[in-house]
Amino acid sequence: MNLPKELKYSEEHEWVRVDGNKVYIGITDFAQSELGDIVFVELPEAGDDVEQDQSFGSVESVKTVSELYSPVSGKVLEVNSELEDSPELVNSSPYDKAWMLVVEMSDTSELDKLMSAEQYEEMIKND
Numbered sequence: 001m002n003l004p005k006e007l008k009y010s011e012e013h014e015w016v017r018v019d020g021n022k023v024y025i026g027i028t029d030f031a032q033s034e035l036g037d038i039v040f041v042e043l044p045e046a047g048d049d050v051e052q053d054q055s056f057g058s059v060e061s062v063k064t065v066s067e068l069y070s071p072v073s074g075k076v077l078e079v080n081s082e083l084e085d086s087p088e089l090v091n092s093s094p095y096d097k098a099w100m101l102v103v104e105m106s107d108t109s110e111l112d113k114l115m116s117a118e119q120y121e122e123m124i125k126n127d
Contacts, residue, residue, distance in 0.1 A: 001029050001030055001033070001121075001124075002029045002094075002095065003028070003029065003030075003120060003121055004095055005116075007095070007117065008071070008111060008114035008115065009028060009114060009115045009116070009117065009119070009120035010069065010071040010115070011115070011123065012053075012068075012069040012071075013027055013028045013030060013031035013034075014026065014027055014031075014068065014070075014071045015094075015095065016071050016072065016111070016114060017099070018111065021104055022077065022102055022103065022105070023071075023072055023074075023102070023103050023105060023111075024099040024101070024102055025070065025071060025099065025100055025101045025102075025103060026090075026094055026095065026098055026099045026100050027059065027068065027094060027100070028094060028120070029094050029095070031066075031094075032091050032094050035059060035061040035064065035066060036061045036062050036063045037061055037088065038059055038060070038061050038087045038088055038090040039060055039061060039062060039087055039088075040059070040060040040087055041057070041058075041059050041060075041083040041090065042057045042058045042059075042060075043056070043057040043068075043079045043080070043083070043100055044056050044057060044076050044079065044101070045076065045079065046077060046078055046079055047075065047076060048075070048076045049073075049074070049075055049076070050070040050072075050073060050075075050076060050101070050103060051070060051073045052070055052071065052072055052107075052110050052113075053069055053070070053071075054069065055067045055068065055070075056068055056069070056070045056076075056101070057100070059087075059090060060087075068100070070103070071110075071114055072103060072105050072107070072110045072111065073105065073106045073107055074103040074104045074105040074106045074107075075104045075106070076101055076102070076103055077102045077104050078101070078102040079100070079101055079102075080098070080101070082097065083098060083100065
């Protein structure tokens with residue numbers, strides 16, 4: 001399983017790539033493999049606010065619909081519109097092409113609540 005070391009991870013299986021005061025958010029390789037083939041992604045709009053640990057959208061697979069939870073609070077700057085037409089990117093490229101949101105964080109200390117790759121790996125081993 002692919003767990004890039006430079007990312008941070010949430011208990012809800014989202015990843016965060018920090019870029020100054022902005023973060024890119026997506027779902028982990030583990031999450032997409034558990035869900036199966038992704039057929040639809042529902043995301044907020046640019047300009048919307050997201051709150052840490054609150055739902056911001058959902059992913060639908062052939063098996064189930066799963067809520068997405070924001071690992072940080074802030075304003076959505078950008079949404080990956082490519083996922084509208086190509087939701088399968090979540091399966092094939094969860095960390096590169098399938099980022100979901102770019103969020104300008106309102107509280108960078110929220111990053112301290114997220115896990116390192118090692119901590120996340122330990123969590124999913126024990127699931």
